[in-house]
Amino acid sequence: MTNIPQREPDVRASDADRERFAHVLRQAAGDGRLTLAETEERLGWVFASRTLGQLEQLVADLTADVYAGSTAAASGLPSWSSAYAVMSGCKRRGPWSAPKRFTAFSFWGSSSIDLREAVFPAGETKITAFAFMGGVEIIVPPDLNVQVEGVGMMGGFGQGASGPGAAGSPLVIVSGLAMWGSVSVKRRERRADRQARRAERRSRRSRR
Numbered sequence: 001m002t003n004i005p006q007r008e009p010d011v012r013a014s015d016a017d018r019e020r021f022a023h024v025l026r027q028a029a030g031d032g033r034l035t036l037a038e039t040e041e042r043l044g045w046v047f048a049s050r051t052l053g054q055l056e057q058l059v060a061d062l063t064a065d066v067y068a069g070s071t072a073a074a075s076g077l078p079s080w081s082s083a084y085a086v087m088s089g090c091k092r093r094g095p096w097s098a099p100k101r102f103t104a105f106s107f108w109g110s111s112s113i114d115l116r117e118a119v120f121p122a123g124e125t126k127i128t129a130f131a132f133m134g135g136v137e138i139i140v141p142p143d144l145n146v147q148v149e150g151v152g153m154m155g156g157f158g159q160g161a162s163g164p165g166a167a168g169s170p171l172v173i174v175s176g177l178a179m180w181g182s183v184s185v186k187r188r189e190r191r192a193d194r195q196a197r198r199a200e201r202r203s204r205r206s207r208r
Helices: 015-030 036-048 052-058 191-207
Strands: 082-086 089-092 101-107 110-114 124-132 135-140 145-148 151-153 171-179 182-187
Touching: 015 036, 015 052, 015 191, 036 052, 036 191, 082 089, 082 110, 101 110, 101 135, 124 135, 124 182, 135 171, 145 182, 171 182
Parallel strands: 082 101, 089 110, 101 124, 110 135, 124 171, 135 182, 145 171, 151 171
Antiparallel strands: none
């Protein structure tokens, strides 16, 4: 890669945009789709890019399967449409096929929905969460588009994770009600991303 392809006219990229595209590259490295050398080269171009068009070109051969939304990709994976915790706990995590509609309910209990390894359907995924004297935790990766619309009454419905993700990522809409309880939506990195960053640090140290 000797130069950065450019699409004109184009929108200027922000630091947040560059970080989102860097995340896509780290994820690809963790999945084995890029070598360490390729990852380092593209990361350098990411932080040198000035426009969104330049950034999109740097991940053009990767974003098609960053989120595998096809039926074929989801085949063989477990799938749930709900998580109920009544005086108990319930977890949905690991590789799984997320539906277009998902309901989480907690009463004197806790539900945890981890979407970091989920396979998403085409279009939007809507999660409706109810917490009554209990808690619902929803974990999303940093590059997912998230829209939180829930309401807290004598309880909390976290809005902090709302925001755009990487270009081409799915949209997850979280709504519902927390009464004397809490619904939290948190962004956390994937294990593959942590491994890719550790590999980057080891490679830099070995070259010093």
